Amino acid sequence: MILHPGILALIVGSCIVFVMMLYASVQGMSILAGWDFQSSSEKQLNLERRTYLISTIIKYALGFEVLSTLLFIYTVDDIHTLFVGAMCATGSLNANPVGWYALYAKILVFFSASLWIMLNNLDQKAEDFPLIRLKYTALVFITILIGFDFYFMMRYFLGLSPEVITSCCGSLFSSTTAGIAGELSSLSVRPMMGLFYATVVVFMVAALLCMKSTAAVLRYAVSLLSIVLLCVSLAAMVSFISLYIYELPSHHCPFDIFQKHYHFIGYPIYISLFCGVFFGILPGSFQPLKKISSLREKIVQSEKHWLLLSILFILIFVTLSSWPVVFGDFTMQGY
């Protein structure tokens, strides 16, 4: 355990958010148990009013999770000096690999909480609360996810012992290391580039087709493709985009681009990627809800916007991340 202000802030904040989410889930359960839309009783009215509390808590929790992901990366970057051999955030994360799970959990929480909020917005547009069961069942899962996030983060920080000699980006992402991270960077650049741009093109084509046609299959395909795109893009970040941004042939760290030294280029890159993927996931996830008559019209309306936003964000992402590849001085000849 390292008593560090950033760690303290993260633990305290996540603890508060987790407790609030637990409270929200308990409220959600009581809504599920007592919900009777046909009744005009006081009790039903109180339950309806409780939905406001829950959606408020989730909105705050989502805001917190987004910021806490950034703070987590910063903090991990800040403490790398305490580990022998760690030169950036990756090094600190390797000092206790549970840290990676915490990061994955945070990304999952981001997507699921955002989805929940979209679900909630949609539900509020209809006059008969059509999604109440779905929403509050999903709430329990989000709470569990946030619980995992909190647990992994605690395990990570508690388990950090600064003596461990960690491998940093240099060695973790150098091609000799085994494990996923090593495999990612050992993927040779050309095929990875090909895969990345191919995925982007396929995604774009699917999304554009989706805007023209109403086929359900296309919507599921777009959602699936966005998830694939997320994975491929993250792999591409590690494999070659980072190299072009840092202009170093062996520096594969996906976090350093948040730093001032690289003009904070990481923020627009990751924000556009995550937003693009999020809006890409929406059409497929909401396709089954079209069965509900009071929602059908609203989903069809919003779908166009989502697809457009998704295409736009992904375009921004691809432009930003390809800029140094296309226009940078750095070339990968011989690597």
Next chain:
Amino acid sequence: MIKHKVFLGVTLLEITILLILFVYGHFTVTARAGSEVPAKRELVKYLKLTDLSLWTEARYTRHPSQADIFAPFQDFPCSLEHFPAGSIIAPENIVLPATRKPERPH
């Protein structure tokens, strides 16, 4: 109807003051990095200093990096560590490198 404008104005003003303070801080840092820091490094180099002269009350608080791990309990094995600065100083073993593991007290 202008309260929000006043508020936004005041907030902007506060942010500006903060920015000015930070810019001032930045300049001070740069200025000192140019003049004082090299001079201090010179002192460190020639006098072979290893520690900051902050807490002079006990040996291990004056030279935390040079103190051995028993320093706070040096008088005899059960003596309690009692210097105020000692209570806010980190236990030294958290930076013991792996090479010196056998020396740890537990």
Next chain:
Amino acid sequence: MRHLKILEYALSSLLRRKYRNISLITVYALTISILASVLFLTHSLKLEAAHILIDAPDLVVQKLSAGRHDLIPSEYAKTIREIPGVGAAEPRYWGYYYDALSHSNYTLIGIDRNLPRLSLIEGRMPSGEGECAIGEGVAIARIVAVGDMMPLISSRDDVVLYKVTGTFRSESNILTNDLIVMGRKDLLQFFNLSADRATDITVTVHNPNEVTTIADKIKKTYPASRPITKNEIIRTYDAVFNWRSGMMLTIFASALIAFCILAWDKATGIGAEEKHEIGILKAIGWDTADILELKFWEGIVISLTSFLIGLIVAFVHVFFLNASILSPVIKGWSVLFPAFRLTPYIDIYQIFVLAFLTVTPYVASTIIPSWKTAITDPENVMRS
């Protein structure tokens, strides 16, 4: 547009309860400024240490005897110098001196002659016998200046007079406050040490990557020795200050908790009048979501204002007033605590951490009370 209008009403609603909200902002800003002072102070010291200790010796070799620090035979230096990769290995002579006159501890350092001219000294370094250079803290405690004689009581219990040839400038206080620098011979004599022993040995290593290897080799050659690498020194300071700010934050967190209880209390105990107001708003067409947004803006106004004020106050306190309120806490019993000027090293990260530490609990403690207010039944207004 709608958001701005709700902000407008939030401000007007806050202004109507001026005294309550001003007191809330004051307490909040104070809490934030205390926490921010702690963070700024420790961060500044941490970076200062990291920047100036870069030139510390690559390796310091101590000798341990029964787990305690012991004098090291000077001939070790010769052996160490022969390890490949080692640039220089020199014995270092230094010790502590308790001065009964000023009730404080000094650090005595013995140096060899022919040091280059140092810029942070008023006067000159000692060059002959019976001369010394002292830190500002010593000069003030003993009321001596360059050219004066300063008596110290040696280990043989006789009074030795040293001529002060130089004092270190106050800019270097953080390093030199309690130093008395004298010739090596003088120091050996003063402490009554034998000439073949030193306090420890400093080692310069050509290739910084090999420091650990060389430390291992020294440890193998002299099992009773304890090599300390420069990286460890710097990491020690990093950890010391992280720990310190963590400790102090934990302590001052009680202030934050107290504040949150206050905020919760203020938010829960809204008066009948305020509840009536919310009822009116709902009756004339405000939705629960609008009221929640109103409460959100109230929270933003209060926390943003307090946060900015707190930061400004903390900056002024730490970097213009030299943390005068906090320093008793960190001084402890150190009689010679240096009056150093802190360097305002600040980065966004500090502010981000601070925002996290202070705003999250506040927001969390107002969510439920705001919701309770927001669900006020509009019908109540009809029957009051």
Next chain:
Amino acid sequence: MDSLIWTEQVTKRYNPRKPDEILAVDDVSLHIEKGEVVVLKGPSGSGKTTLLSLIGCMGRPTSGRIVIEGKDVAKLPERFLTLIRRRTFGIIFQQFNLIRNVSVLENVLLPLYPVEISFAEMRLRGGKILEDLGIQNRMHMKVNKLSGGEQQRVAIARALINGPEIIIADEPTAHLDRKLSTDLLRILEDLNTAGKTIVIATHDPFVYDHHFVKRTVEMRDGRLLNIQQT
């Protein structure tokens, strides 16, 4: 079916199945046409106010249907009730229910804050209504500094700011003297002439005997007694 307001067997119970259960409105069926002036009269505790709040979408009935402009609102979630209330109703309360220490203009504009219109547009509308009611010179005063009659006008201005179809007034003359009551009724009469539907709950004979009141409905213990057509 084409009545503006149409209630069918509306019942409202407070604290159901508890010792302090109150049956405030019992099986009320009432039709109000567009442009009508209807007075609900009856002693206090007869359920007038509750019925008014149900019609004004401030609460949901325990059973029965309430149809406003062709839309059944009895089962709507609160936020839709709010939308209807915001668009369709102007409410004048027994107390003026103004927000103290806030200027006249702001009080009048309050219903427009959560709506998407600009500050300038809002001010324009507020200025016009205050002018119509003859209190534009009080625009920037705090409401608690005004006389009772002026406060009443501010309350009316606030009820009219969103251009409602239906005006609901709950005991509007309870705290007014004769002269102010006359003023108020004149304003209501003008509004009615302008095509607004007006529903008033009162036990003040001065109101229900006034010449512009065309229809009086008497309530007793939550039930409608008879419907008088005058």
